[in-house]
Amino acid sequence: MLLKRDLGGTLLLALLGIAILVVPVLNLAVPESSSLHLSTYTVTLLGKYLTYALLAIALDLIWGYCGIMSLGHSAFFALGGYAMGMYLMRAIGPRGVYGDPVLPDFMVFLNWKELPWYWYGFDQFWFAALMVMLVPGLLALVFGWLAFRSRVTGVYLSIITQALTYALMLAFFRNDMGFGGNNGLTDFKTLLGFDVHADSTRAGLFVVSALALALGYVACRAVVSSKLGRVVVAIRDAEDRTRFLGYRVELFKLWVFVLSAVLAGIAGALYVPQVGIINPSEFSPLNSIEVVIWVSVGGRATLYGAVAGAGLVNYAKTYLTGALPEVWLFALGGLFVLVTVFLPRGLVGLFRGRKEPP
């Protein structure tokens, strides 16, 4: 019912469904000698793209539909990642280099004697999973409440979101913050008892990422198809009009902003065990800007466009940083300019004819 007249979304969910069934089989069951075999490297890469796609959907929800251009969305992604990283660190237990049963290696190295209070509970997966959503959500709640209540909009809001992620990056770089400083969190061993380096775990993470993307898509589609979604689009197009119709604009913005931050946090949490590390560079403003580029390349306010953009741009990045590393940033910048000038509705705009996005 939700997908009626949503061809792009139906296609996306169908592709994800096929990938969930086929990718693990091609990786685990097909012998390496076969040309159909999918290497674990590829599976992990695809899994990583899926988490990026979820981050892109989260940004599209607030940028495409509500007009909030966050240039700091990787902050929520990284916070979700750190929450997962903290669980993975504590799951190492006594298997670390220094063999301390409780303290992660970097704390032993820094001569810390006991675990900081904010690391408590992260030995429990359920607690970490909760924090993956709660920490980005709370940050978005506080930040959004202050910003939207003061009616900060447009480029000013973009700038302060950028400042937010930059401030977090500087904070996480500090060793005494207790998050591993420069090096971040790494050397993970197990996730819920499964070896994070095992092929089967990688395939499992791919499947979970695909499921998360599918659920995230359906949830966002449900939101934007509801009356709440129409109010949000109304706020994007004529904020004052919406306010004078009796809607408390700041609460609607806050609601979608928090939802978006939670989705970004989940994406970050799935990203970390697949790449095996989380460090403060994930907070880098450049990362947030890249997300904006993915969404604009794919096409705003369509949700599936964000997925397509994230996939294509990241595939190009993987290819170019391997083949012509010095060209990548120029290509990225050029792509953004080209899309902005010639394809204001993104790549999916090419297929949607003259139909305007909502």
Next chain:
Amino acid sequence: MQFEPQRPRKPVRRIDLMTYGFGSASEPAPDASSAPILYIEDITVSFDGFKALDGLSLYVDDGELRCIIGPNGAGKTTMMDVITGKTRPDQGTAFFARSVDLLSLSEPEIAQAGIGRKFQVPTVFEHQSVFENLELALYSNKAVWPSLFARLNGAERDRIEEVLAIIGLTESRYSRAGVLSHGQKQWLEIGMLLMQSPRLLLLDEPVAGMTHEETEHTAELLLSLAGRHTIIVVEHDMEFVRSIGRRVTVLHEGRMLAEGRMQEVQNHPKVIEVYLGA
């Protein structure tokens, strides 16, 4: 000449009280027919020393259709901003429907209390259909969670159809509001106000950019709405104000210059001097 708003006639007969549903046999009650629904007194708004409104007082009766004219910078739009909560005055009082203190409420609260506002530039949700525009304006629970699960019921659909007919956009209900003509957008915005079921409608230049025919049609529409709703129209188009032919208030430099019927106001020497004479 300053025209005093009509005061309640006394003594008030009991039968009148019963008709309006106010009071009881033992306590005297105000006459509802001419009680002001909007009561603005001594409002002053200054922006960096410039007084956009300078001790403005205005009383509008329930069911009245009032036109407000005045040269640019007279404070017309600022007055609407004060009534709708967009601008807070430095001093003065503003009450709506006797008990609603407009100066203590936010814009959405004032809207929910029953005051609808049309902007000078027609402002509709261009990317959504005409029907959806009206749906968004519908008088309903406008909190966040109820909006997530809101579904239109039959009565609400009927109400939207009714307003579509009133504003003449039944045929265009599934068109995007962005493709409507300028005049149609103006009507759609008026329709959105009607969906709010407001007691007071504030219309800022509702016929700006309309053809002669559309202007006439709009005048008819407003006249048909007066009585059921209280309407305040800010307008530059004298022809239009004349065709409505109701009570007119002239603002100048943030103050009320004159008030009365168009004919009387037109002959007022000061009005001629600052506005009409030009």
